[in-house]
Amino acid sequence: xxxxxxxxxxxxxxxxxxxxxxxxxxxxxxxxxxxxxxxxxxxxxxxxxxxxxxxxxxxxxxxxxxxxxxxxxxxxxxxxxxxxxxxxxxxxxxxxxxxxxxxxxxxxxxxxxxxxxxxxxxxxxxxxxxxxxxxxxxxxxxxxxxxxxxxxxxxxxxxxxxxxxxxxxxxxxxxxxxxxxxxxxxxxxxxxxxxxxxxxxxxxxxxxxxxxxxxxxxxxxxxxxxxxxxxxxxxxxxxxxxxxxxxxxxxxxxxxxxxxxxxxxxxxxxxxxxxxxxxxxxxxxxxxxxxxxxxxxxxxxxxxxxxxxxxxxxxxxxxxxxxxxxxxxxxxxxxxxxxxxxxxxxxxxxxxxxxxxxxxxxxxxxxxxxxxxxxxxxxxxxxx
Amino acid sequence: xxxxxxxxxxxxxxxxxxxxxxxxxxxxxxxxxxxxxxxxxxxxxxxxxxxxxxxxxxxxxxxxxxxxxxxxxxxxxxxxxxxxxxxxxxxxxxxxxxxxxxxxxxxxxxxxxxxxxxxxxxxxxxxxxxxxxxxxxxxxxxxxxxxxxxxxxxxxxxxxxxxxxxxxxxxxxxxxxxxxxxxxxxxxxxxxxxxxxxxxxxxxxxxxxxxxxxxxxxxxxxxxxxxxxxxxxxxxxxxxxxxxxxxxxxxxxxxxxxxxxxxxxxxxxxxxxxxxxxxxxxxxxxxxxxxxxxxxxxxxxxxxxxxxxxxxxxxxxxxxxxxxxxxxxxxxxxxxxxxxxxxxxxxxxxxxxxxxxxxxxxxxxxxxxxxxxxxxxxxxxxxxxxxxxxxxxxxxxxxxxxxxxxxxxxxxxxxxxxxxxxxxxxxxxxxxxxxxxxxxxxxxxxxxxxxxxxxxxxxxxxxxxxxxxxxxxxxxxxxxxxxxxxxxxxxxxxxxxxxxxxxxxxxxxxxxxxxxxxxxxxxxxxxxxxxxxxxxxxxxxxxxxxxxxxxxxxxxxxxxxxxxxxxxxxxxxxxxxxxxxxxxxxxxxxxxxxxxxxxxxxxxxxxxxxxxxx
Numbered sequence: 001x002x003x004x005x006x007x008x009x010x011x012x013x014x015x016x017x018x019x020x021x022x023x024x025x026x027x028x029x030x031x032x033x034x035x036x037x038x039x040x041x042x043x044x045x046x047x048x049x050x051x052x053x054x055x056x057x058x059x060x061x062x063x064x065x066x067x068x069x070x071x072x073x074x075x076x077x078x079x080x081x082x083x084x085x086x087x088x089x090x091x092x093x094x095x096x097x098x099x100x101x102x103x104x105x106x107x108x109x110x111x112x113x114x115x116x117x118x119x120x121x122x123x124x125x126x127x128x129x130x131x132x133x134x135x136x137x138x139x140x141x142x143x144x145x146x147x148x149x150x151x152x153x154x155x156x157x158x159x160x161x162x163x164x165x166x167x168x169x170x171x172x173x174x175x176x177x178x179x180x181x182x183x184x185x186x187x188x189x190x191x192x193x194x195x196x197x198x199x200x201x202x203x204x205x206x207x208x209x210x211x212x213x214x215x216x217x218x219x220x221x222x223x224x225x226x227x228x229x230x231x232x233x234x235x236x237x238x239x240x241x242x243x244x245x246x247x248x249x250x251x252x253x254x255x256x257x258x259x260x261x262x263x264x265x266x267x268x269x270x271x272x273x274x275x276x277x278x279x280x281x282x283x284x285x286x287x288x289x290x291x292x293x294x295x296x297x298x299x300x301x302x303x304x305x306x307x308x309x310x311x312x313x314x315x316x317x318x319x320x321x322x323x324x325x326x327x328x329x330x331x332x333x334x335x336x337x338x339x340x341x342x343x344x345x346x347x348x349x350x351x352x353x354x355x356x357x358x359x360x361x362x363x364x365x366x367x368x369x370x371x372x373x374x375x376x377x378x379x380x381x382x383x384x
Numbered sequence: 385x386x387x388x389x390x391x392x393x394x395x396x397x398x399x400x401x402x403x404x405x406x407x408x409x410x411x412x413x414x415x416x417x418x419x420x421x422x423x424x425x426x427x428x429x430x431x432x433x434x435x436x437x438x439x440x441x442x443x444x445x446x447x448x449x450x451x452x453x454x455x456x457x458x459x460x461x462x463x464x465x466x467x468x469x470x471x472x473x474x475x476x477x478x479x480x481x482x483x484x485x486x487x488x489x490x491x492x493x494x495x496x497x498x499x500x501x502x503x504x505x506x507x508x509x510x511x512x513x514x515x516x517x518x519x520x521x522x523x524x525x526x527x528x529x530x531x532x533x534x535x536x537x538x539x540x541x542x543x544x545x546x547x548x549x550x551x552x553x554x555x556x557x558x559x560x561x562x563x564x565x566x567x568x569x570x571x572x573x574x575x576x577x578x579x580x581x582x583x584x585x586x587x588x589x590x591x592x593x594x595x596x597x598x599x600x601x602x603x604x605x606x607x608x609x610x611x612x613x614x615x616x617x618x619x620x621x622x623x624x625x626x627x628x629x630x631x632x633x634x635x636x637x638x639x640x641x642x643x644x645x646x647x648x649x650x651x652x653x654x655x656x657x658x659x660x661x662x663x664x665x666x667x668x669x670x671x672x673x674x675x676x677x678x679x680x681x682x683x684x685x686x687x688x689x690x691x692x693x694x695x696x697x698x699x700x701x702x703x704x705x706x707x708x709x710x711x712x713x714x715x716x717x718x719x720x721x722x723x724x725x726x727x728x729x730x731x732x733x734x735x736x737x738x739x740x741x742x743x744x745x746x747x748x749x750x751x752x753x754x755x756x757x758x759x760x761x762x763x764x765x766x767x768x769x770x771x772x773x774x775x776x777x778x779x780x781x782x783x784x785x786x787x788x789x790x791x792x793x794x795x796x797x798x799x800x801x802x803x804x805x806x807x808x809x810x811x812x813x814x815x816x817x818x819x820x821x822x823x824x825x826x827x828x829x830x831x832x833x834x835x836x837x838x839x840x841x842x843x844x845x846x847x848x849x850x851x852x853x854x855x856x857x858x859x860x861x862x863x864x865x866x867x868x869x870x871x872x873x874x875x876x877x878x879x880x881x882x883x884x885x886x887x888x889x890x891x892x893x894x895x896x897x898x899x900x901x902x903x904x905x906x907x908x909x910x911x912x913x914x915x916x917x918x919x920x921x922x923x924x925x926x927x928x929x930x931x932x933x934x935x936x937x938x939x940x941x942x943x944x945x946x947x948x949x950x951x952x953x954x955x956x957x958x959x960x961x962x963x964x965x966x967x968x969x970x971x972x973x974x975x976x977x978x979x980x981x982x983x984x985x986x987x988x989x990x991x992x993x994x995x996x997x998x
Contacts, residue, residue: 140391141388141390141391141394144391182402185398186395186398186399186402187395188391188395188398239435239604241420241428242428242431242432243428243432244417244420244421245420245421245425245427245428245429245431245432246421246428246429246431246432247421247425248421248422248425249421249422249425258432258433258435258436258601259432259435259436261603262435262436262601262602262603262609263603263604264435264436264603278417278421282421283417283418283421283422286417286421287414287417290410290414293410294406294407297406298403298406301399301402301403301406304395304399305395305396305399305400310391310395313392313395313399314395317395317399317402320402320406321402321406324406324409328409328410328413331413332413335413335416335417335420337412337413337416
């Protein structure tokens with residue numbers, strides 16, 4: 001609209017094919033490289049076989065690659081226009097899960113939509129970032145700094161978080177909260193507010209603790225220190241640490257991990273796949289994978305910093321943070337630094353939803369990069 | 385524009401802060417990884433190996449037990465068994481049905497198999513049948529392709545080829561109890577057995593052997609993946625060689641028939657125990673495979689006590705078989721000379737008490753040789769009145785009564801040689817002379833085991849301090865232990881031997897009762913021990929004959945003897961519990977056994993026989 005014209009001709013008005021060519025193929029390659037590490041590890045987990053996991057993982061990576069390109073090529077204004085509807089659909093799907101969802105591992109997370117089992121909480125991670133980005137995009141800076149403006153974002157965060165925690169899926173709940181807080185922080189809410197909130201949470205915790213019943217305290221303690229429960233979560237963490245530690249500097253070699261091949265590791269192909277990686281490739285392998293992730297995540301933040309519109313900035317940086325949470329929570333968990341919550345390692349863990357999240361999120365970052373010079377109207381794109 | 389600039393500045397600054405936070409977090413992850421894999425790497429490597437490497441024990445082969453002619457007393461028999469591994473059977477029920485056509489599986493076992501399938505991990509074998517014969521076992525092996533999940537195994541199980549005759553000596557094997565499990569890790573192996581009673585128990589450690597080890601890689605649920613070198617083979621347990629002669633042992637048991645009895649045969653020269661027979665007996669093989677509770681109850685409740693080793697654990701009044709010892713004590717004390725005579729009218733008065741001779745009409749004038757050969761009780765009452773009980777006890781102990789010999793068979797009892805101190809300690813009463821009279825004919829408090837009586841007889845026969853042995857630690861059969869001579873006047877000893885020869889001669893108590901007429905001259909002494917005191921009323925109304933009394937009230941029949949009389953080689957002691965008269969019941973057995981023992985001794989030892997597999 002008007003503001004766009006004020007900045008002169010749209011330099012980024014390219015056709016879809018031109019945008020495809022101008023995508024950051026280096027970063028796409030890094031992403032695919034991480035994915036192929038996943039293929040290798042799933043090949044190893046199956047005892048040196050493509051079936052059943054490595055082959056399907058490769059196929060999913062292929063689909064993810066295409067989704068990534070489509071999302072990346074599409075005009076950022078479509079995505080901005082879709083932000084609120086995406087949030088709405090996400091919430092509806094979460095409610096649907098609540099009503100008709102499949103049960104898996106004692107929690108209700110999946111929705112059977114015929115050709116695949118969709119995990120709406122994964123899509124919600126992206127939709128929430130989109131909605132918040134759009135919200136703050138439409139607010140001038142002086143408003144974004146005000147605490148009074150916080151009301152809507154808190155509602156936007158709280159509704160999906162409550163639904164997700166009910167499933168129960170604390171991992172996703174934490175990711176959603178952390179992603180939302182990251183956007184609010186990036187949008188400019190004064191730092192003292194975050195500090196004050198943090199301090200008050202810390203200050204309140206002893207009081208909450210004293211009000212809790214014994215069995216509730218027990219649960220929290222097991223959650224915080226799984227090794228106090230040697231047969232349950234503690235077993236997983238103990239075995240995981242043995243696998244990580246026994247890899248040493250260079251690892252036991254591809255397909256040579258004893259912890260993984262002799263089934264001492266739990267959930268090897270999903271949440272604990274990083275452990276297999278470290279056991280077989282050692283500290284060096286782990287550092288390389290961490291670096292690959294860091295490259296992509298840093299790229300996301302840099303895209304945000306290099307973007308001229310607030311929506312793109314918040315979106316790219318917020319998604320980078322969301323992806324970062326995946327990596328950090330997953331690896332922190334398998335190393336016993338963090339409570340055991342079911343968060344997969346994106347592109348490496350077996351499972352479709354996390355790959356899909358990565359594909360869409362990274363596609364959106366690519367789209368922001370393509371449209372970094374576009375200035376957007378405060379209330380939407382005008383395209384839809 | 386300016387406002388947009390402010391917004392951008394705020395965003396960029398904060399985005400850099402987040403980038404920093406991300407960097408810090410990733411560094412923290414890296415640091416933690418470094419800590420786990422480098423700082424603590426060795427610890428976790430060890431723990432990973434501990435996880436995956438399991439040291440499994442290899443059961444050793446148990447040592448065998450041989451008799452003096454290398455006949456196997458205890459050996460290990462191949463045990464054919466069939467296992468089922470549920471995981472490998474496509475359909476367990478189907479496989480079992482097919483298997484049932486070859487091996488009959490009882491319904492009870494089928495139920496147990498079903499229970500086990502549900503309970504344990506699918507890759508662990510379940511025993512379907514064991515103790516199969518070779519034919520059935522071969523048929524299973526041939527049919528293996530049609531029996532998915534079925535595996536066969538050839539194990540070893542303990543076998544006593546002539547189990548009944550050695551049950552009390554070798555004992556038996558049983559599954560380890562809770563106390564055993566801590567003693568050696570071997571006892572935790574499935575199917576492990578531990579020696580119970582007898583040689584199997586006493587020499588458990590020697591027979592057991594040493595476990596071998598193999599290291600296997602296991603997965604998280606304990607499934608064996610592969611074996612890792614090195615493998616340490618198990619060491620077979622030591623073989624034991626006994627002094628027993630199984631031919632004699634079996635002959636002796638045959639002689640005992642249905643009686644409740646104990647017979648000990650010893651080599652007079654070197655103390656070798658040639659036979660140690662206790663009847664009735666039981667089959668130790670039943671215990672190895674697990675005895676049924678009905679059979680066990682039967683063994684426990686049998687009044688003839690088949691489980692009791694009567695040779696060493698049973699203690700009985702020795703009766704007249706101790707008279708030589710009493711006589712030697714009196715001779716040594718100078719109370720009598722060989723010529724001393726006493727008059728026997730059938731009873732002897734001491735204060736208000738009457739002591740009776742077994743010959744109610746009396747023996748008339750008796751000298752020492754008569755007293756022994758005719759077993760006159762009154763003669764010994766006369767001696768006993770002047771003989772201190774402590775002197776008798778001292779002499780009895782010199783001849784091996786009142787002590788144990790550690791043959792390696794447990795439960796050996798000391799018997800009882802009473803003296804003043806014993807009475808003071810146990811009953812807190814002074815000794816009465818009347819008791820000495822009872823002891824002088826082997827009654828009263830005095831108790832002896834058949835083993836002790838055999839030792840006593842060997843010592844009289846040889847004049848040496850013969851000590852029995854059951855385990856041969858040397859390979860030589862003609863073992864010479866160099867026993868020192870008895871510290872008893874040899875002339876007096878010779879006199880006793882003459883008395884014992886006369887027992888077998890026309891006027892002696894054991895003359896009439898010979899089963900075999902062998903040319904070899906034997907010497908012996910009979911004994912009949914009352915189980916309970918005969919009351920005056922009973923005596924007046926006429927003592928019941930043994931056959932008329934209930935079994936448990938009948939007298940014990942005893943006999944001790946040796947042969948050949950001129951140059952003693954073997955000694956025997958016989959106790960037939962509630963058997964009646966020593967002369968009629970025990971002496972014939974003893975005489976037959978002595979003849980057999982000499983006959984077998986003359987035969988050269990058989991070469992070792994390697995027994996073929998069934």
